Structures are given as structure tokens and as C-alpha cells.
Amino acid sequence: MCGIAGIVGRDVSAIDRSCFEGMLSSLRLRGPDDYGNRTFSNCVLLHTRLSILDLTTGHQPMMDNRRKVAITFNGEIYNYQELRRDLVARGHEFTTKSDTEVILKAYLEHGADCARHLDGMFAFGIWDDDEQTLFLARDRFGKKPLYFAHDLAGNLLFASEIKALLASGRVQGVLDYSAIDTYLRLMYVPPSRTVYENIQVVKPAESMMIAVGGSMQRQSYWSLSPNPVRISYLDAKEEVRIRLRDAVRKRMVADVEIGALLSGGVDSTLVTHYAQRFSSRPIKTFSIGYGNYINELPFSQAAADTIGTEHHTLQVGGSELVDDLCKVAAYFDEPHADSSNIAQFLVSRFAGSMVKVALCGDGGDELFLGYEWYWQHRTRGRAFRLRSNRGTRRPSAA
Numbered sequence: 001m002c003g004i005a006g007i008v009g010r011d012v013s014a015i016d017r018s019c020f021e022g023m024l025s026s027l028r029l030r031g032p033d034d035y036g037n038r039t040f041s042n043c044v045l046l047h048t049r050l051s052i053l054d055l056t057t058g059h060q061p062m063m064d065n066r067r068k069v070a071i072t073f074n075g076e077i078y079n080y081q082e083l084r085r086d087l088v089a090r091g092h093e094f095t096t097k098s099d100t101e102v103i104l105k106a107y108l109e110h111g112a113d114c115a116r117h118l119d120g121m122f123a124f125g126i127w128d129d130d131e132q133t134l135f136l137a138r139d140r141f142g143k144k145p146l147y148f149a150h151d152l153a154g155n156l157l158f159a160s161e162i163k164a165l166l167a168s169g170r171v172q173g174v175l176d177y178s179a180i181d182t183y184l185r186l187m188y189v190p191p192s193r194t195v196y197e198n199i200q201v202v203k204p205a206e207s208m209m210i211a212v213g214g215s216m217q218r219q220s221y222w223s224l225s226p227n228p229v230r231i232s233y234l235d236a237k238e239e240v241r242i243r244l245r246d247a248v249r250k251r252m253v254a255d256v257e258i259g260a261l262l263s264g265g266v267d268s269t270l271v272t273h274y275a276q277r278f279s280s281r282p283i284k285t286f287s288i289g290y291g292n293y294i295n296e297l298p299f300s301q302a303a304a305d306t307i308g309t310e311h312h313t314l315q316v317g318g319s320e321l322v323d324d325l326c327k328v329a330a331y332f333d334e335p336h337a338d339s340s341n342i343a344q345f346l347v348s349r350f351a352g353s354m355v356k357v358a359l360c361g362d363g364g365d366e367l368f369l370g371y372e373w374y375w376q377h378r379t380r381g382r383a384f385r386l387r388s389n390r391g392t393r394r395p396s397a398a
Helices: 017-026 080-089 099-117 162-167 177-186 233-250 266-277 297-307 320-331 341-352 364-368 372-392
Strands: 003-008 034-039 043-049 069-077 120-128 133-138 147-150 156-159 199-201 206-211 216-220 258-261 284-289 310-315 357-359
Touching (some): 003 017, 003 069, 003 120, 017 034, 017 043, 017 162, 043 120, 069 099, 099 120, 099 206, 133 156, 147 162, 156 162, 233 266, 258 266, 266 297, 266 357, 266 364, 284 297, 284 341, 297 310, 310 341, 341 357
Parallel strands (some): 258 284, 284 310
Antiparallel strands (some): 034 043, 069 120, 120 133, 133 206, 147 156, 206 216
């Protein structure tokens, strides 16, 4: 996890440096290992880094070795080695081993279509000083955040977090009460908007090309098309197994140690099982318990023993949870009602004391209807359709 930010507009270099320092400072938790900025006459790119790949030469913002094009990037590109080989064959020369430079070269080769070639989680901004354009892009499912806003002078500001936009001192959030109404109905703000009228989000699978003093073009570079399954149940099981295995395998590429969050449930246990298969030594796994209230530790320990991981556990509770709840609330840019927030924070902090990267099973329940309320939604929807059909059914001709 890194932090990215930037400002684009007429004579941005004249803006007081306290603006950039405020934005960088607000993003330091996202990138504690390194930070940097790169200044052009009409653009400033900012970056705070959590070093995962190419620890020595992956400093950002990164400038291309041939053209006046620079990038600030957050995320990980899983197919960067294959892309690199293809780009080398097309004549591109690399000076680092990072996936960041691969994105930069892919942009020089493919232009605004570069995001289509990337397999991974990402949010990035690329400044082309010759063309005087900023290119923003976000991964297909919006795993990495990316926000933008305009200040009173017409400059465009972008960042990984809304807090960074506000920390610039050039943007003040104006509450969008319709978004608050939506939150109270759904318990989350939809991913296509924010809780502020004047702060927008780069949508999942969206890219934007912004010209200084000119146009802003937005396009969706990918969509999930309907694809009905026409294979047997047994074949479907095997396909899921293969895809899960391959998904874990390509996430095990890093220049730092990788661990896993292990609750002992189906999803995290499967992910940990495959992660251990792709590791040459026992991986570190982490789980937490809440004493007699909620205690998954016996299940996680059983899973760890079976898989063969180096397991670490933590019992939490007491008054310190109140302080932790305040910390969790401070991290969020917008209202967020997920009941697992505090648990995710605690186990992530625990894991972060020993590893930089940790896999987890988040998303499995949403994908496979693992929680009761997903089944309720499905059955209630079916009951509603049956009632609707009963009310519109034509009488028989008898």
C-alpha cells in the first residue's frame, strides 16, 4: 500500500510548498518507507512508498529514462514480468526491476489503452510533460482508491485519500446530503460517488485523460459481461480450484516476506493452504480472539497445524478497544458501517509487526453467498418475483 497524489494546472510550481507537504504528511501511513515529489511547470507528483518490489531502485515518482513522462503509482501488477518481456521485444529499455516502470513503458507503448494490459490492483497518475496531459487510471474492481477535485483556481488535485485533498488547504469538503441519505439506506456510500459534492472518485475500471487548461476525457476500459455457466458441477468445482490456486500464486511474488490472515474459516484457510504451497518455508499466519465473546483461535490453530504455518495469535479486549475504535474511525474518509472494521484493523496491525504483505480471504463470502443475509436477499428476491407473477398471471382459457 502506497500513497499517491498530485496537482495539475497553470503554473502549479508557484503553489506554496506547504500544500504539497500537507498532502504528503497525510499519506505517510500508507507509505512509511520512502517519499518523494517531482515538480514540473504545470504539474507536481507526490508519493509515499511501502516497498514491496525492487526495494533499491523503485523510488517514486519515477521518470522515464527517455521521455519527460513520470508516474506515481499505488498497487501491484501481477503480470509485470510478462509485460516487461513484451515491451523489451518492442524496443523499450528498462533501468529498474519494478512493476512501476512497466506501467510507464506500457503507457508509452499503448497510450490510454495501457490499463487494459494490466492484471493487478492499481491506481496511478502519469504526467506527460510534452503533451501537457495527466492520465489517471484505477483497477477493474476499484481495490485501490483514487479521488480528485478542483480548487478555486481551476487546478485539478488527485490523491489516494480524501484526507490528502483536504490537507492541501486548497479544497474544502462540501457535504452531499443525497450521498448521506444513500449511506443511511445502504450503510455505505456507492463506489461511483463520495460523501462530498465537490470531491469525485475515479470509478473502478475507469481511466481519465486531463489536458492542462483543456478537456477531461473519461472512459471505462473494462466491464464484466454476462457469461452464463454451461459446465457441470464437478467441472465448475475444478475450475474454481484452478482459478483460486492461480490467483494466490501470482500474489506470492514480492521482495519481502508474505504472510496470511487466518481465521480458520473456509476462505482464509484455502488461501493460506495455497500460499504455503508456493512458499519455500513456513509462512507466518495471524489470528485474533476476543476471550469468551468470540474466539476463533482454536479453529485457526487447527488450520495452521494442518497446513504447516508459523502461527501467531493475539487475545484482545478491555478498554484499549475503545481507543482502537477511535483510531479506526479516524482512518476512514467517509462513513463506513462494516462491522468487521475493528477486527480487520487489529489483525492487520498485529500482522504488520512481523510482515509487510499478508493475504486474506476477504471477498469469498460475497462471491459465494457465504453469509446468511446474502441467502436472505436471494430468497426474498425470488419470493417477490413469485408474488409479482401471481398478480399478473392471465386466467386460463378453460
